[in-house]
Every structure is written in structure tokens, then in C-alpha cells.
Amino acid sequence: MKRSKKRIAVIGAGITGLTTAYRIKKKIEAENLPFELMILEAGLRAGGKIYTANIEGQFVDLGAESIDTRYPEGLALVKELGLENDLIYSEGDKQDIFFYNQLHQLPYPTYKGIPVNKSDIWKNKLLTFNGKLSSFKDSILPAEQIEEDLEMSQFLKRRLGEEMVEHIVEPFFSKVYASDLDDMGIKASREIIYFLEQEYGSISKGLAHHPELMDQSGNYVTFKQGLSKLTETLASILEPHIQYGKKVMEIRKGTQNTYILSINNKEEVRVGALCVAVPPTEYQNLLTEEDELNPLFSQIHTSSIGSVLFSFSKDDVPIEPKGFGVVTPRRNDSFVTSIVFLNKKWPSMQSSDDLLINVSFGRKGEDMLVSLSNREIEESILKDLETILGITRPPKYCVIKRWLNAIPQYTVKQEEEMKKITEKLHQYYQGVYIAGTGLEGFGISQCIRQGNRVGEEMVSYIKKQNCINNERKTD
Known part of the structure; x- marks a missing residue:
């Protein structure tokens, strides 16, 4: 005993x-x-859920994609283990948004789609004039004291306006959390913008004081293997x-x-x-x-997610994003939540003759696809890729990975x-x-x-x- x-x-x-x-x-x-x-x-x-596959000499992560360098614990452990020399840092600041049947790049500093400089909102083509005006509420309204938790969509819409949240912010957040912002709690998620708003009185002021949070090259790391x-x-x-x-x-x-x-x-x-x-x-x-x-x-509660790795000849992909991939809003009626061009994101893959594209699917209320057969998943995702990227030719190969009950819903x-x-x-x-x-x-x-x-x-x-x-x- x-x-x-x-x-x-x-x-x-x-x-x-x-x-x-x-x-x-x-x-x-x-x-x-x-x-x-x-x-x-x-x-x-x-x-x-960290799972790396060696496919034709390329090391590809089919579970967790990377370590976000904006949070210190990951890199601290990497350095403690003496692995920092094996790190590869990402390139490209963010993904494009697929909306109104075309790709849209946000050509200004952002954090998960939220503009760091409020004046940059006038450059955005995804919002109406009223939608742009609504985004300035963040600069006017005082910080909201929350006793009980609040839906993230309600918190964000109060500060940034409905259009900004639904057209731009939601796809970036859904990609990360595989969740529905209407159910997700702003405090439960421990999302940093809530703490910035509480400390500085607005999200934009908080981001201005923390430029290290911006979407930029080097936000993510993986290892050579x-x-x-x-x-x-x-x-x-x-x-x-x-x-x-x-x-x-x-x-x-x-x-x-x-x-x-x-x-x-x-x-x-x-x-x-x-x-x-x-x-x-x-x-x-x-x-x-x-x-x-x-x-x-x-x-x-949890949701199930999955990923599909495709290899295409470069000539088979007519439309490429300006960023390292694509995110899609929930209202797009697409199974795809995120597309990452691995050759664009990771310098170690830029010399590849083919395009390696990793597609994520599944979020709360949309994880039915995870239960289908591999063939059904491949066909459904390829149909979406035809709409988003104009791809009509079959891939050289595809690898499918499912993660059941993988993501807690905050x-x-x-x-x-x-x-x-x-x-x-x-x-x-x-x-x-x-x-x-x-x-x-x-x-x-x-x-x-x-x-x-x-x-x-x-x-x-x-x-x-x-x-x-x-x-x-x-x-």
C-alpha cells in the first residue's frame, strides 16, 4: 500500500x-x-492529435498544424528540449477569404481578420459602407464588464458590427476553434481580444499596443521533421x-x-x-x-474534424491565393473550413515540383462529413476546391485523416x-x-x-x- x-x-x-x-x-x-x-x-x-506523415520524403502534419508563436509556452518547451535549431518558421501573414465566389486578401495589418489600424477598413471590399461605419463602434463604446460569459458573436458584433464579424472575422475564428461563434463563450475560449478590450477599452487600442499579435510571417512554427x-x-x-x-x-x-x-x-x-x-x-x-x-x-461538448492532403501539378490549380491559403465563412455552404498551400506557408516545401494542399473540414454543426467514406470525403472536398480554386483535374494522390470528438466547444x-x-x-x-x-x-x-x-x-x-x-x- x-x-x-x-x-x-x-x-x-x-x-x-x-x-x-x-x-x-x-x-x-x-x-x-x-x-x-x-x-x-x-x-x-x-x-x-499531433500526427506527422512522411509522404514521398515530405513531412506533413495531418493533425495539429503548427505551434502559434504568439503564445510563449510552446517555444519555451521547444528551447528547454534543445530543439530550436530544428524549427521552421511560417511565411505569409494570413489566408485569403473566399466570399462572393472569389478570393479576397486583406492587404493591411490584422489579427484574425480584425484590422489593427481602424482607417484600413476603408480598403476592404467585403463590407458595405454601413458595414464599415459599424466597425468603428469599437473605438467609441466603453469596455464591457461581463459578469457571466457572453457569446463570442454577440461580443464581436457589439464592437465590430455584424458585417465585419460574419464576412471577415468568423472564418478566421471558426478555422481555429472549429466552433459556432453563436455558442462559443468569449471568456471560456480565453481569446486574447477579450483581455485586450478589458485592459485598453477597445480591441483596436489593445492591438495597437501589441503589434506582436499581428498576422504575419513567423506566427507559426513546425519542425523539419x-x-x-x-x-x-x-x-x-x-x-x-x-x-x-x-x-x-x-x-x-x-x-x-x-x-x-x-x-x-x-x-x-x-x-x-x-x-x-x-x-x-x-x-x-x-x-x-x-x-x-x-x-x-x-x-x-466536442466537434469532429478532419483533413485531406492533396498533391497537384502546379498547372492543375488555376487560382492561387495571395496568402498562404484560404478560409471560408460559414454562410458559403462549403465543407471546407481552411485551405493551406504548404509550399507557400513552409519554406522547406517551396522547392517541391508539385503543390501540396492541406484542406481542413468539420466544425460544430458541420462535422457530418467526418463520418463518410474516404471516397465520399474526397469527392465532396474536390467539388469545393473546384468552386474555390478552379481545380478540375484529379489529384496525384490524397491522404485523409479524421479526428473524432477532437475539439472542445467553448x-x-x-x-x-x-x-x-x-x-x-x-x-x-x-x-x-x-x-x-x-x-x-x-x-x-x-x-x-x-x-x-x-x-x-x-x-x-x-x-x-x-x-x-x-x-x-x-x-
Whole structure:
């Protein structure tokens, strides 16, 4: 029993689980703590939704696309691991918008389509005169004090006008969050423009004080061998602790503040603390002993997404965007949410003889396509590419990847529901921490930030449980 009370388990070896385990391992080694770390991964590889494919010598990310450099946690971990020399920085400041059956580039500084300089709005051809005037409300209205969360669409429309949001801002936000802005909470999403508005009184003033947030070259990074370089490096460091093919089926309470994990319905292991770093849809299947938690877990909604990688001859693509790709508004009646010309975005691919185009699809209310066959997905996406880019010839090849229940939907109730979940976990499951995909913001940096925090909290908890003083000296 004493040994099991000193055992820490991390369930799931995606980027959040790996980061959590890495922080735990570092603390154990730095303080010479008598704890045993184990990582249980249901699959046969680490990385979760970070998935790099080697296709004809090109490393292509078919899950998470890149690390956003505007958030510090991702690059901080990269540098800590000594991987900064392997980084590749993006080129091109942003994607074009497909609207009114043509591509539109925003030829001025923006943040996710929002103009940094208000006067630049007069250059925009996607808005009527009244739509342009409405966008100036952001400079006039005071910052809005929000007690309860507010739909992102309502927040944005109040400050930028309906046309600006629906024609320009929505496609950039939907591309990132795979969500419906009418349901998404501005506070729950942890979107930075909310904090800028609160601090500076308007979004435009906040952006003017933070030019580093602008859409520009270098906003995104990957590695020469794709994003899997990051998770493979972490997995290599954690190799003695990772067990693959170990699916946790149930978490039960044991004696003396321990937990019993049922693995593959064949074996059991007792632990003193654990982190559940799996998709949020799995929580209610794992933690079943307290009825009060199930209704709360069911409030965490997700959407499924997918991507299709196409290779075309350059002559087969009549219309190319000025930016590194295309985003589409919801009202376009297209399955496509985002198109990225990998040859334009990543310098390492510019020498390729063919055009590599990565198409993302699926967002809340539009993820039906993910359930179709590969042939049906390919046909549907090619039909959209014909409309958007004028492509009529078949690709040289295509690779399809689906991600079921991949993206949490940051609804207006999520912040309140997460607070309730945290309180109930502390009440009924002390020592159990949830760190599912994107619960504290979507993106690799946000997942790393969550892993950093949870790792520290878990070590602090299990030290207290085992009466180990913080001043413990190394031997």
C-alpha cells in the first residue's frame, strides 16, 4: 500500500499528457523524490492529435498544424528540449477569404481578420459602407464588464458590427476553434481580444499596443521533421515510464486515498494520484462512482474534424491565393473550413515540383462529413476546391485523416461547468486531475501550459499525501 500511494499515473500520451508527465519526472529527479511515474497510452504511439506523415520524403502534419508563436509556452518547451535549431518558421501573414465566389486578401495589418489600424477598413471590399461605419463602434463604446460569459458573436458584433464579424472575422475564428461563434463563450475560449478590450477599452487600442499579435510571417512554427518531433522527443525522455496498448477502462476509489485503474479489463493497478489526459468525452466512462459528476461531464461538448492532403501539378490549380491559403465563412455552404498551400506557408516545401494542399473540414454543426467514406470525403472536398480554386483535374494522390470528438466547444456555460467539475473532483476524487484536449484553451501552447500546471499540482499533492516536506534534500 505504501508503494501504491507513491505511484503517479498519467492516462494518455498526447501533448498534454506528455507535458504533465515530463514536469512530474523533472520534479522527481530534481528533488530526489521516492515516487514512481507511469504513463498509460491506449494506442501504439505517443502524440495524440499531433500526427506527422512522411509522404514521398515530405513531412506533413495531418493533425495539429503548427505551434502559434504568439503564445510563449510552446517555444519555451521547444528551447528547454534543445530543439530550436530544428524549427521552421511560417511565411505569409494570413489566408485569403473566399466570399462572393472569389478570393479576397486583406492587404493591411490584422489579427484574425480584425484590422489593427481602424482607417484600413476603408480598403476592404467585403463590407458595405454601413458595414464599415459599424466597425468603428469599437473605438467609441466603453469596455464591457461581463459578469457571466457572453457569446463570442454577440461580443464581436457589439464592437465590430455584424458585417465585419460574419464576412471577415468568423472564418478566421471558426478555422481555429472549429466552433459556432453563436455558442462559443468569449471568456471560456480565453481569446486574447477579450483581455485586450478589458485592459485598453477597445480591441483596436489593445492591438495597437501589441503589434506582436499581428498576422504575419513567423506566427507559426513546425519542425523539419514535422510536429511529431516534439512529442517523439518527450516520449523518448519518458520511455522508461510509458506503457503502450494500455487502455484504462475504469477508475475506482481504493483505500487510504488511492485509486484502482482497470486496464484492458485484464489487470489492475493502484495509484496515489492520476491525471486523466484523454478526450473529455471519456471522463464519464472512467469516473462512474459519483452520480453528480456525470451530468457535468455531459456538458462538455466536442466537434469532429478532419483533413485531406492533396498533391497537384502546379498547372492543375488555376487560382492561387495571395496568402498562404484560404478560409471560408460559414454562410458559403462549403465543407471546407481552411485551405493551406504548404509550399507557400513552409519554406522547406517551396522547392517541391508539385503543390501540396492541406484542406481542413468539420466544425460544430458541420462535422457530418467526418463520418463518410474516404471516397465520399474526397469527392465532396474536390467539388469545393473546384468552386474555390478552379481545380478540375484529379489529384496525384490524397491522404485523409479524421479526428473524432477532437475539439472542445467553448460554450458560454463551460467556465461555470468547469468550475463545478473542479469542485466536485476535489470533493469526491482528491488526487485526480483532468487535463483533456484544449480544456484551458485550444492549441499546442495552451495544452503545454495546462500540462505544466497539472504536473506541478500533482507532485505537490502526492508529497502532502506521503508527508514529504518541501525542503527534502537530495542524497
